[in-house]
Amino acid sequence: MKIKILIIFFLITSVSLHAVDKVQSATGPASTGLFPLTVASPDNKLCLELNKNGTNEIIYSFTANSKKIISNSKLGLAGVDIVMPISSSRNSKKSVWKPLWGKRAIVPDIYNECVIDFTTYKLIIRAYNDGIAFRYQIPKNKATKDLTEFNFNGNYTAWYYNGENANIGPEKLTESDDKRLPVMTIKVDDDNYLAIHEASLSWGEPLVLQSRKGQTLFAIASKPSDAWKVIIYGTKPGILVDSHILELLNPPPAKTMDFSWVKPGVTVWDWRIAGAQVDGFKYDMSLVSWKKMVDFASKNNFRYLTLDADWYGPEFGQNSDPLKGGKVAQVHEIIRYGKAKGVGIWLYLNDVGGRKFPIAQTLKQYGDWGAAGIKYGFMSGSPEEKNERTRMITELCAKNRLLCNFHDGPVHPYGQMRTFPNALSREYCQAQLDAGTALQPKTFVTSVFVNMVAGPLDMNNGLADLMQFGRTHGANYPANTTLTGEAARTLIAFSGVTVIPDIPENYQKHPEILQFIASQKMPWRESKTIQGEIGEFVVMARQTSDGAWLIGAATNEQSRELDIPLNFLNKGAYRALVIQDGDNSDYRTSNESYKTNERDIAAQDTLHVKLAPGGGACILIR
Template sequence: MKNKLVILFFLFTSISLRSEAAPASGKNNPGFVLFPLEIASPNGKLNFNLAYSSVDGLVYSFSANSRILIKQSKLGLTSLGTGLPVKVLRRSVNAVWKPVWGKRKIVPEIYNELTLDFNSYKIVVRAYDDGIAFRYNFNREQAPEELTEFNFNGDYTAWYYNGESANIGPEKLSDCNDKRLPVMTIKVDDNNYLAIHEASLSYGEPLILNSEKKQTIFTIASRPNDAWKVIMYGTTPGQMVDSHLLELLNPPPSKNMDFSWVKPGVAVWDWRIAGAQVDDFKYEMSLPSWKRMVDFAAENNIRYLALDADWYGPEFGPNSDPIKGGKVVQVHQIIKYAETKHVGIWLYLNDVGGRRFPIESTLKQYSDWGAAGIKYGFMSGSPSEKNERTRMITELCAKYHLLCDFHDGPVHPYGQMRTYPNAVTREYCQAQLDGSTVLEPKTFVTSVFVNMLAGPLDMNNGLADLTQAGRLHGPAYATNTTLCGEAACTLITFSGVTVIPDIPENYRKHPEILQFIASQKMPWLESKTIKGEIGEFIVMARQASDETWLIGAVTNENSRKLDIPLTFLKKGRYKALVIQDGPTASYKKANEHINVLHKDVDSTDILQVELAPGGGACILIKQ
């Protein structure tokens, strides 16, 4: 048996290691020590070059396809030695990652690695085909200062995360005169795109970038930690959307952890249904409405119902007991009822209750009740405190078989779903229906190229009634979308739980839209951003677990026609259901007009769709 395991390991993984002596000083330039150090991506198209300057110390540059995109930039840590490394180690890895869930079923894990050993600390660099990452390994008690720079080789255009508001950007690098939060997405030109983020943030303060006006150099304003600093690269922005670089930089799960219970899927939600009137029934956040939602979910193979705030008392109330308070008896009843329908129940937990009552006892109790997951809201504390508390809660949820979703200014995703697949989503964005400001069409088609590069997002898209009349928690603003645009967003937004906000009756009014949403059976077998441009539009294709292909297209405030090639299909004939905006649809008015087309297609076909202003299109393809 042991021999068989060894053979299987080498079938899937190939690792080579070799060491080098420390590099010598350059003779032709006494002020510069030229390392014989370059690390290239496996395909040879990305290069990370290291040199040593008597003025700046250790420096690096980054190039793609022989073009320098980041020029000489500082690297290293102060107070831990600024000389040459005493040892250099190289290795290459060629392996396969099979995620529990994600953008695709099988992910190649191929990279070259370079380690510089300075005795007091190490710098590790990895080169993948879709980016470069480097990290500092040092003793946490040393508390050094970080020298890292990103000295961009031009005044490129950038976008940044901006909390629960629209993203910052487009902004020229030289116009920035402040701190910025990642993800930092950069357009060099029509054929070169970059993104700056971090991966595997095991402790400490999340990444903060800083720049001064009239410069194109960004530095690190956050305290040093052992997270990977990541430079993502793509010849299109869609290549970065499809990347797994951040997850691959995180460690695999502990061998004693079983995550086979983690099941991604669509969830209905009780927060936005409250107040909706249908004939003589008024929806509330209580057992009768919950049962109607569970029945609807079961009928359409929707996996979850999420119960939001106030079920155990006022969410910010200091005496609201998350185990005994409020409607806890009804919660027991709905969990048991949902079990008979094979629907899981998520429970909301506010940070007030999470801190005033023992968090592990609370989570264990939810697990014992049979809950499927928790939505954790309004976490308090400094960024570093929030990071470490988020990790602690995620680990406890894994221990007690609970999925987790963090809302209200959460710590940014950093690929943690590889180590903890139960970390299925975060509200690291301006959500459609869980904030107090309107989500503009251009913001959505920016966020998917900025925020979504960090990881799965909870955006609450998928309205079937664009007026949201009578809702207790309804937005006091226009929804700024179309029916097709809303449905397409549910597919495009990568998340381990896709939370849709409307009542069953409104979805039943539009059977084709409901069919599109109900067909999003996860985990995905494959995902591909077919085309798109930051702030303009995106076309995304995903293959469901039953091999059905779904395509979603969304545009900004401009209407547009898009050609969608079906080259990703295997040979054979398929049935396509095409749902697109009607001729009078627009984000400026609550118009639910759609056009539906049935068509036979194959891999040689190109489907043309028409998107209304702020609208979208949905395509379902089956054999």
């Protein structure tokens, strides 16, 4: 009898230990037995601990490698009835994601999850090895305020997105006294880096952070949403850049959607070529110039030509019909010509035409014409409205087999390329040739570690003539880079559509640089930020779809020498083409001087390169 009782007790105890954590009260708030509650990453190096403060508010702390980085920060929502949890459950996942395109071909999807039930909403927490995310699962418009805080455990240094301008930062947390836009990238110390952003924003207002002078606490200034709040972590800033946590937090494509037609790649562009003259020919935005660009693209295996504004009439004109106006007949012809040459044609669509004429009909017609995608410009509306419209247009594009690229103050990327792989890029940055001010070298090597953490960027890099005389849409400011730095940026800036802006003849003057750009065959098999520091320099390696490796290095206004390790290569013999700045190169003076050499290399080797002020290096390895 005693043995039976012991067996029954053992079974009950075992079930209790493996059951869902549960605390519940029939007449009032739940008891406190659930806390403290800890969610750790699969490798146990990251930890989010939940607890209660003295006023029964739920707070959390974030620890990385035993270092507490965020502490005593509030979680929760205002405007909901139940403020204490009634139960929690745990789950783990270990799988892989194989994106159609991205930074790499195979992405581990491994996390630990905890779901806390608050009756009126749920708090879901996921811990990955490179970050922790949490979201409030609640019906739309149920909550009145997002109470989430990020109370940093020290006066760290931060950088922020700043529209089509240079990034804000470096700025000490206590120096900020205003709203700040993500991505918020933070240097804790030489061994700890964070990025604060959001993922999978299906409804609600895009994230806005609020700081207060003299404090290290940042609150949420935006209205509640269903997005994941994400803390990306790395021991080096390059780990933030290489992370996939934002995409993984988005749902996969609907099973009814076919995205096999999505092809990332390089596109030539008609906007900046207008006005250029060579050998008695003057480029403009017309069929004859478009055909020359298609021929050049086809010869160099570039996938696309992008037609920019005014092809269907003045882009802001109320009567500019995106289906019937302007050069529509020429557009039909260049689409046919491009198809024969294996080059797809992107079409610009301004928000004025996108709203005045039925957007669903317009996009269906573009798909029926055989266009490859749309570049959507100057979307109007509040941030919340813009997010809804961006999602709607992206989905309509998907249904009509159109790629999309949003410009002019777009909603920040939040990993939507997983759900909609046709969302190839956004001008979520100060683009080099599509903004009103010069892009400084330090801005580029800051944006890589801030803006690019959010997702693919359209930066318009890749000029082959840095002077740009006589351009109709030319900027009255310098390129602020060297020729090698310009080419390196085309690789470093992650995008599903790399827009290069110059005319064929200028690329043909520099065959090695043209070879480097033409070798950027996507989708990438692998990407790795080899070296870098925010606002200082970056070295990026990517493996092409045909197995070659490309390396791009770029620096700020300071010259520097780098030893680039090649230990990412497999065993074997390789041949490297190295393009680097000339001995006297300088982005302010001799910016088109460069030198090249070829050498045999192996995985155990390093490559030594010299970067001029504002310059860079390009390496092609086969």
